[in-house]
Amino acid sequence: MKKLIYKLTALTVLIGFVFSGCRNPAYDINVLFDAAVIQYKATLILSDAAGGTLPTTGITATITGADAASIYDFSGTKAVPVTNGIITLGVTPKDIPTSAKTLSFNVVIAAPGYDTRTIPVSIALNQFGQIIDIPLLKTVVPTPASSVVSTTIPVNAAGATTAPVTFATPSTGNVPQQTAITVPAGVSFKDAAGTTLIGTVTAQAVNFDASDPVALALFPGGDLSAPNVKLADGTTGSAFFYPAGFTDINMYVGGVAVRNFTTPITIGMQLDETFRPQATGQPLAVGNQIGIYSYRDNAFQFETNATVIRDAAGKLAVSFQTNHLTVFIAGDVVKTANCKPTSVTFSAAWMQTATTPLTVQILDPRDNSILDERTVLVKDGGVDIWSGLPPTAYKYRIIWPATGATLSEGSVTNGCDGTAYTITVAAPGTAPVVSVSLMLGVICPGKGIISVPDFDLFYKPAGSTAAYTLLGTVKNGQLRSILLQVGSAYDFRANWGTQTKTVLNKTITSADLSTTVGDGVYLGDKKPTANKALLIEACKN
Amino acid sequence: MKKSYKFLALSFLILICAQVNAQVKSDSVKTQTGTKIYLSATAATQGFGLDIKVAPRADFAIRGGASILPIGGTHVYSVRSEPTDVALDGKLNNAHIMLDWHPWINGYEWSKKVVVTAGAGYFWENGGTATVSYRGTYKYGDILIPSSDLGVLIGDVRWNKVAPYLGFGFEQPFPKHKFNIGFAVGTYYMGKPEATLTGTKFLAANTSNSAQFQENMSYYRFLPVVQINLNFQL
Numbered sequence: 001m002k003k004l005i006y007k008l009t010a011l012t013v014l015i016g017f018v019f020s021g022c023r024n025p026a027y028d029i030n031v032l033f034d035a036a037v038i039q040y041k042a043t044l045i046l047s048d049a050a051g052g053t054l055p056t057t058g059i060t061a062t063i064t065g066a067d068a069a070s071i072y073d074f075s076g077t078k079a080v081p082v083t084n085g086i087i088t089l090g091v092t093p094k095d096i097p098t099s100a101k102t103l104s105f106n107v108v109i110a111a112p113g114y115d116t117r118t119i120p121v122s123i124a125l126n127q128f129g130q131i132i133d134i135p136l137l138k139t140v141v142p143t144p145a146s147s148v149v150s151t152t153i154p155v156n157a158a159g160a161t162t163a164p165v166t167f168a169t170p171s172t173g174n175v176p177q178q179t180a181i182t183v184p185a186g187v188s189f190k191d192a193a194g195t196t197l198i199g200t201v202t203a204q205a206v207n208f209d210a211s212d213p214v215a216l217a218l219f220p221g222g223d224l225s226a227p228n229v230k231l232a233d234g235t236t237g238s239a240f241f242y243p244a245g246f247t248d249i250n251m252y253v254g255g256v257a258v259r260n261f262t263t264p265i266t267i268g269m270q271l272d273e274t275f276r277p278q279a280t281g282q283p284l285a286v287g288n289q290i291g292i293y294s295y296r297d298n299a300f301q302f303e304t305n306a307t308v309i310r311d312a313a314g315k316l317a318v319s320f321q322t323n324h325l326t327v328f329i330a331g332d333v334v335k336t337a338n339c340k341p342t343s344v345t346f347s348a349a350w351m352q353t354a355t356t357p358l359t360v361q362i363l364d365p366r367d368n369s370i371l372d373e374r375t376v377l378v379k380d381g382g383v384d385i386w387s388g389l390p391p392t393a394y395k396y397r398i399i400w401p402a403t404g405a406t407l408s409e410g411s412v413t414n415g416c417d418g419t420a421y422t423i424t425v426a427a428p429g430t431a432p433v434v435s436v437s438l439m440l441g442v443i444c445p446g447k448g449i450i451s452v453p454d455f456d457l458f459y460k461p462a463g464s465t466a467a468y469t470l471l472g473t474v475k476n477g478q479l480r481s482i483l484l485q486v487g488s489a490y491d492f493r494a495n496w497g498t499q500t501k502t503v504l505n506k507t508i509t510s511a512d513l514s515t516t517v518g519d520g521v522y523l524g525d526k527k528p529t530a531n532k533a534l535l536i537e538a539c540k541n
Numbered sequence: 542m543k544k545s546y547k548f549l550a551l552s553f554l555i556l557i558c559a560q561v562n563a564q565v566k567s568d569s570v571k572t573q574t575g576t577k578i579y580l581s582a583t584a585a586t587q588g589f590g591l592d593i594k595v596a597p598r599a600d601f602a603i604r605g606g607a608s609i610l611p612i613g614g615t616h617v618y619s620v621r622s623e624p625t626d627v628a629l630d631g632k633l634n635n636a637h638i639m640l641d642w643h644p645w646i647n648g649y650e651w652s653k654k655v656v657v658t659a660g661a662g663y664f665w666e667n668g669g670t671a672t673v674s675y676r677g678t679y680k681y682g683d684i685l686i687p688s689s690d691l692g693v694l695i696g697d698v699r700w701n702k703v704a705p706y707l708g709f710g711f712e713q714p715f716p717k718h719k720f721n722i723g724f725a726v727g728t729y730y731m732g733k734p735e736a737t738l739t740g741t742k743f744l745a746a747n748t749s750n751s752a753q754f755q756e757n758m759s760y761y762r763f764l765p766v767v768q769i770n771l772n773f774q775l
Contacts, residue, residue, distance in 0.1 A: 023760035029750045031694065034743040037681040076682015092684050093743075476746075497682075 038090030049135035065105035070095035075497035127385035145215035147175040153201040169207035177270035197253035225388030243331035244275035264321035296326040340418030341387035350427040359399040391416035441516035452477040462489035585768030600646035624676040631669015637662035668699035692742025701732035723770035
């Protein structure tokens with residue numbers, strides 16, 4: 001009996017515990033860390049303003065400004081690489097914007113042979129993605145929106161001019177307005193430290209057609225809004241420019257930049273004759289007062305007011321004097337301090353769950369001149385934040401980039417009052433809209449399925465010499481686009497940090513292209529061994 | 542599931558065997574008369590409790606009571622080789638009613654103490670939550686995310702509220718002393734639990750692991766009981 005009792009006891013305990021503990025609760029559970037660590041992003045797409053090709057190496061991006069410490073590359077590195085002309089920025093999670101705090105920083109872009117550009121960027125609450133086009137300008141190369149003059153200014157042994165020198169940008173088919181610079185006799189040239197420079201003076205001037213939308217992206221800072229403007233009333237703050245003309249003047253002595261003159265020089269700037277001053281609302285006319293602003297070291301400053309004249313060539317122009325060199329802007333400025341951005345929700349049921357980049361134009365309702373042009377990744381129900389616009393009414397136009405067709409247009413009553421709008425976007429009247437899904441799953445050896453970090457995907461027709469253009473952002477390994485056609489082949493390119501992955505001549509065979517990459521699953525048609533090594537290395541992170 | 546049936550079959554087999562064994566004995570302890578009432582304090586793997594036991598006969602008693610089992614505390618485990626804190630917060634509190642039967646009441650000194658128990662419990666607190674947090678700093682490129690910002694995994698498990706019980710023990714039938722001690726082992730059949738796994742912040746994607754967690758927890762259907770009873774005859 002004792003044996004029986006012992007057996008029963010042992011059996012019951014065994015049954016209870018064995019049945020309760022035969023599976024680890026964590027069995028086959030792969031803990032997933034959200035790869036979308038960076039939720040607030042800005043993608044800067046660089047291009048050559050004259051339509052050329054950017055160098056593949058040597059372009060650098062440096063983040064400066066108040067909130068620079070909060071800005072990282074998409075991949076999480078503090079160093080921000082420029083890969084294939086693309087800069088991908090993100091906000092570290094602990095510093096994301098709030099209703100009380102909009103992040104502001106500058107992106108300083110330097111490229112061999114190009115003017116260094118400083119682009120102020122702000123990221124507001126719910127402004128999760130921005131696409132900023134940045135054309136880079138070679139000072140001596142004209143573009144469709146700029147004309148250029150280069151010359152030499154004769155000086156004596158003391159470094160002073162002996163006679164007045166006048167040079168002017170040419171009037172071209174693209175840029176009919178001219179800017180003339182007159183250096184009087186007896187002028188010496190000084191560097192930033194105030195030292196008089198001795199030697200041959202080379203001078204360059206770039207004149208921009210302020211009425212050309214292409215010139216908007218060439219405006220100092222990349223658009224007409226500026227965070228740091230010292231105004232005529234002495235106050236400093238954010239403001240929005242309405243330029244009637246702007247010009248960039250540089251002089252060098254032995255490679256050293258001239259910053260000041262011992263005697264003021266004279267600048268005569270022809271203006272956009274369709275320009276309407278804020279004060280009158282009427283087309284520009286002789287006798288109008290117009291502000292002159294300078295831009296240097298990432299800051300705008302009021303210089304003087306100038307009276308509009310009709311110059312010897314019969315063009316409306318202003319003439320003013322200055323004792324320093326920089327970019328000069330003639331036009332109106334309105335304050336945008338305390339400006340609340342406009343929240344826009346897109347309604348485009350025809351897009352289903354796809355996203356597509358569309359062009360958004362902001363227009364001055366007085367004359368339909370374009371104040372801003374931006375690329376927005378639109379999806380049905382998607383929200384975009386429109387900031388950096390004037391505190392006035394404006395019109396908007398949503399454009400299908402491929403054809404230029406207008407998909408939507410309307411008005412905003414005040415660009416600064418924080419009103420929310422819903423904009424219905426019509427389907428483009430082209431081929432039937434087909435939504436193609438690209439899904440990427442990744443199985444890491446020993447880790448199982450992982451979350452793929454979000455990244456931007458660029459594409460072009462297979463074999464085309466055209467530049468890659470943005471297809472969209474891959475989120476959680478998935479991108480659904482209406483820009484791809486079933487049966488067509490494309491080249492795809494994605495950047496991650498300093499790395500680039502290119503997939504060439506990929507044919508869209510169906511509307512659902514799902515691939516899981518992993519050891520024993522799919523490692524590509526070409527170089528699977530190399531791809532496996534790449535996968536293992538990437539999975540260590 | 543197949544194993545569960547085996548267990549139930551085995552338990553019934555034990556009962557049947559015990560009954561057959563009891564019938565072949567015909568000593569007179571079973572015939573002792575007079576209802577006895579006991580107050581039992583229990584300490585067991587399913588918690589601490591209190592029972593009232595009514596024994597109209599030496600070989601049969603009915604008892605009812607309640608027990609509570611608070612589960613709590615923080616422990617350190619490794620998940621995917623990463624140190625994690627696991628904070629447990631659960632309760633398995635039940636009210637139960639049990640039938641005790643001494644099948645060999647007229648047997649040997651040891652065998653007459655064997656008591657087979659069957660009953661059921663109502664668990665008004667029937668589960669718990671485990672909150673798993675990553676220990677240390679998660680690194681994404683140069684961005685360091687402290688565990689406090691990373692989020693937590695929350696596993697929640699709820700069993701059936703009503704659970705049958707089967708077990709056996711050792712206890713003196715109609716003891717001579719006011720105090721006596723009993724011992725029991727058995728198990729509640731809790732059924733397949735409802736289990737969910739969710740995550741917060743950067744672990745929010747782990748909701749997709751919920752099905753696997755449910756599958757893993759479906760193996761946890763029994764609540765084993767190893768219990769000591771301190772009985773006081775009223």
